[in-house]
Amino acid sequence: MRVRDLEVGYGDKTVLSQVSLDIYKGCITALIGPSGCGKTSFLSTLNRLTDHSDARVAGQILFDGQDLLRDSVDTLGLRRRIGMIFQRPNPFPLSIRRNLELPLKEHGIRDRQVRYRKIEKVLKDVGLWEEVSDRLDASALALSGGQQQRLCIARALVLEPEVLLMDEPCSALDPISSGIVEELILRLRGRYTVVIVTHNLAQARRVANYAGFFWMTERVGKLIEFGLCRHLFEAPRHALTAAYVSGARG
């Protein structure tokens, strides 16, 4: 995925401008930066969720050689290929099974046996199968926060996406659940392209191959630095990055 000169604004306020970066297949890309600098806005342009807010988006995002910001793009199909996980776990108020089944049905998978096989596989993938296989028809809202977040990851994965966008997926979880989800994210490396926003710098260092640092200059979010995660943390080129990753600013 190649992002070129992306600009996002709400009304006449620009919140993000001149963002250009490459997101590499099969790698984990972490985005860090202080609150309000437009990381969530950036993520939501990648699956066109911005269509459903009053956001203005300009620039180019090339995905498979196509600009996914063009009007003619089939957004429902796009979102099947690019899944998203939110900060607060948001399982639907349905049974665990129906949470996973509904998106499959909506994407035209009619055969119940096929659906059940996919559901079992994906629950095993996220390590929930052991914990919930005997209560698939119980409410998903009865799960713990960490389990709910893993269910949400399963719900995105069950559609077999290529890219997974994660917006602070651990920040609403306790340290233990957070650790479990982080391990899960690590296991996704190589199979999926992951873009993860996190405020936890140590986590970014542990999981990511690439990292980008956003910062507000004159009230507009900019991508200050982008590169290999190691370089960004150990040998930042930019003074702002150095200050942020060492904890001196932010």
Add this chain to the structure above:
Amino acid sequence: MVDRLFGWLMSGCAALVVSLLLWVLGDVLIEGVAHFSWSFLFTEPEDSGRSGGIAPILVSTLWILSIALVTALPLGLGVAVWLSEFAAGRRRFSDIARVTLDILAGVPSIVYGLFGNAFFSIYLGLGFSLLSGGLTLALMILPVFVRTCESGLRAVNDEWRRGALALGMARSAAIWHILLPAARPAIGAGLVLGIGRATAETAALVFTSGYVDRMPESPLDSGRALAVHIYDLSMNVTGGDSAAYASALVLVVLIVLLNTLAQSLLEDWFKRRVFVS
């Protein structure tokens, strides 16, 4: 000390109101039961309703209510969904729609009666019929039903909306499978209000369904609703009081039954879909 006094005052108010309500209900029950018999439900009224039963009136009432609910339910849900899910881009128009609904909700039923008479009975040529009456009642209960359902939908967790969108689900699917079921309590409340208002209505029906107490043969016949019957018995028929009480008892039981039925249907329909948190 002040708090204690305040507490007493409030519990006094509560006791007063509750006992008044119990008295009304008890009066209807006791007087009604005294004059009630099963044949009352299944026979035609005689002697202007002083004796005999209420069979045709019950049938008319059920016709009118079914027509009103079958019309108002889908239409009202449609408007509520539009207002809460699709109207964002048309703020001016939807604001006007909301204000209009709120005004319409407060319009006295007799005005609906006049309108229903002019529009359904005369302009559409439906005459004095159960259909005219049912449609008029549908109009009458729509505003409150729409606003209740709309606020129920608005209260649904926005993260479910975004979650559904992010999974590439069509908005219609999200509405049907997640948002409407999650708004079920509000839809149920709106339905209860509507059923209550429609069942108790007299003024609007006199102009549209008429007050003939014959057994209707089709929804295009005119017919007398239960509330109209009670009004007629107690105001126009000397010696009709006992039949009025028995009819009032039937009316109260009918409202309770209808509400229970509506709730359990709604529950049943949504239960398979959603666990209300």
